[in-house]
Amino acid sequence: MSQIEQxxxxxxxxxxxxxxxxxxxxxxxxxTIPDGVTAHYLRSSGLExxxxxxxxxxxxxxxxxxxxxxxxxxxxxxxRTSNSSSSSSSGNNSKNAKGTKDRRYCLTMEDLTPALxxxxxxVKKPHYYV
Numbered sequence: 001m002s003q004i005e006q007x008x009x010x011x012x013x014x015x016x017x018x019x020x021x022x023x024x025x026x027x028x029x030x031x032t033i034p035d036g037v038t039a040h041y042l043r044s045s046g047l048e049x050x051x052x053x054x055x056x057x058x059x060x061x062x063x064x065x066x067x068x069x070x071x072x073x074x075x076x077x078x079x080r081t082s083n084s085s086s087s088s089s090s091g092n093n094s095k096n097a098k099g100t101k102d103r104r105y106c107l108t109m110e111d112l113t114p115a116l117x118x119x120x121x122x123v124k125k126p127h128y129y130v
Contacts, residue, residue, distance in 0.1 A: 023053050031059035038062065065119075070107070072115035077105050 031038075035052065038059045042049050049055045081103070113123050 026053045026056045026060075029056060029060075031056060032063050033059045035059065069112075069115050069119060072118060073107055073111040074105060076114050077108070077111040080111065081105075 035055050038055055039049060042055070042058065049058075109123070109125055113125075116123050
């Protein structure tokens with residue numbers, strides 16, 4: 001067997017090993033979204049997961065999706081607050097610099113709506129009735 005054929009076989013063997021290692025790591029990982037919640041939504045959509053690693057993999061994908069949306073909403077919030085503070089700054093720059101460092105952010109629909117629209121999800125705020 002030539003050197004090229006041996007290297008080709010070795011590369012095919014090593015290509016599958018990282019995936020198998022990842023699947024083994026899934027057994028020990030506890031995702032933020034519990035397995036029971038993921039299993040419930042999968043069953044309600046018509047999929048019966050038999051492999052717990054598949055369930056964990058879907059939980060990790062959902063966790064990543066939610067994390068991306070929350071991160072985008074945070075970026076929208078930071079841009080909105082920086083634009084409003086820069087347009088309304090009134091000569092007290094030392095107070096504004098300290099205030100932006102210790103600022104806490106709140107997730108609002110104003111920030112969440114454009115973040116969700118980037119992922120193709122449209123959200124409309126319902127009318128408020130008294």
